[in-house]
Amino acid sequence: MRQHVNPLSRFFQLPLQLPSPGELFNHPDQPIHLDIGCARGRCILGLAELNQGWNHLGVEIRRPLVTAADRDALNSVQGNVRVLFCNANISLESWLAALPNDTLHRVSVQFPDPWFKRRHRKRRVLQPALLLAIAAALQPGRELFLQSDVLAVIEPMVALTELSGCFSRPESDARPWRADNPLPVPTEREQYVLDKNLPVYRVLYQRNAHPLPDAEALESRWQELDNPAETVFTEA
Ligand SMILES: C[S@@+](CC[C@H](N)C(=O)[O-])C[C@H]1O[C@@H](n2cnc3c(N)ncnc32)[C@H](O)[C@@H]1O
Numbered sequence: 001m002r003q004h005v006n007p008l009s010r011f012f013q014l015p016l017q018l019p020s021p022g023e024l025f026n027h028p029d030q031p032i033h034l035d036i037g038c039a040r041g042r043c044i045l046g047l048a049e050l051n052q053g054w055n056h057l058g059v060e061i062r063r064p065l066v067t068a069a070d071r072d073a074l075n076s077v078q079g080n081v082r083v084l085f086c087n088a089n090i091s092l093e094s095w096l097a098a099l100p101n102d103t104l105h106r107v108s109v110q111f112p113d114p115w116f117k118r119r120h121r122k123r124r125v126l127q128p129a130l131l132l133a134i135a136a137a138l139q140p141g142r143e144l145f146l147q148s149d150v151l152a153v154i155e156p157m158v159a160l161t162e163l164s165g166c167f168s169r170p171e172s173d174a175r176p177w178r179a180d181n182p183l184p185v186p187t188e189r190e191q192y193v194l195d196k197n198l199p200v201y202r203v204l205y206q207r208n209a210h211p212l213p214d215a216e217a218l219e220s221r222w223q224e225l226d227n228p229a230e231t232v233f234t235e236a
Helices: 042-050 063-075 088-097 118-123 128-137 151-164 188-195 215-226
Strands: 032-036 055-060 081-085 104-110 143-148 201-207
Touching: 032 042, 042 055, 042 063, 042 081, 042 188, 055 063, 055 088, 063 081, 088 128, 104 128, 128 151, 128 215, 143 151, 151 201, 151 215
Parallel strands: 032 055, 032 104, 055 081, 104 143
Antiparallel strands: 143 201
16 A cells, blocks of 8 residues: 655655746636645546636645646646645645635645544644635635545544634535535545445535634644543643
């Protein structure tokens, strides 16, 4: 089985300045879909072909996958898709903060690497700081889509997203998991899981109008929730 990249290793801590939409896309003012951990880019490249009125950006920490996926992206005549190398936890926050208001319309985190152990929790891609950067860049109604075939992977992501208070689910969506994928193109991992008839756990969130919570408070509440055995309760 493929070994995951350790995003905490020193090499991946180097911040990169990601290009602005103006440098990436032919029509930079189109809405952006950002796919975090896009691997070979099957989903984001396919969506770009289907939805030419949007721009599509995949980010991925494994460079050989990025090289292949971005080669395909650069060959697209629409100029509405790119795949960039970065550690999403190091380089995305400043890129998101610099986006023109209401440019980002959808973010997806699909089948992220399964770091189960508590001591590996800092390697998980959806960390409080990244979630808050995403929430700050999304206007009310804009979407965050999460999916995984592993409950122990999606549950902490859902817990964190809901703890932030910044996201709500559409009323009509089934609980706890959405019945289907709102995106018309499956990822590599999704196709593999579907071919084996295994379950997929999906949640679609929409940014609500709540202000961002305090980052440190969110981090410590998430620690309590995700690591109940490590929580030290003090008496009031
Ligand atoms: C299990 S794969 C799933 C890939 C794809 N989303 C799919 O569903 O087929 C998770 C991907 O996230 C990437 N990844 C993990 N941590 C990352 C990080 N901090 N920044 C960017 N990509 C990351 C991995 O290299 C891997 O390609």
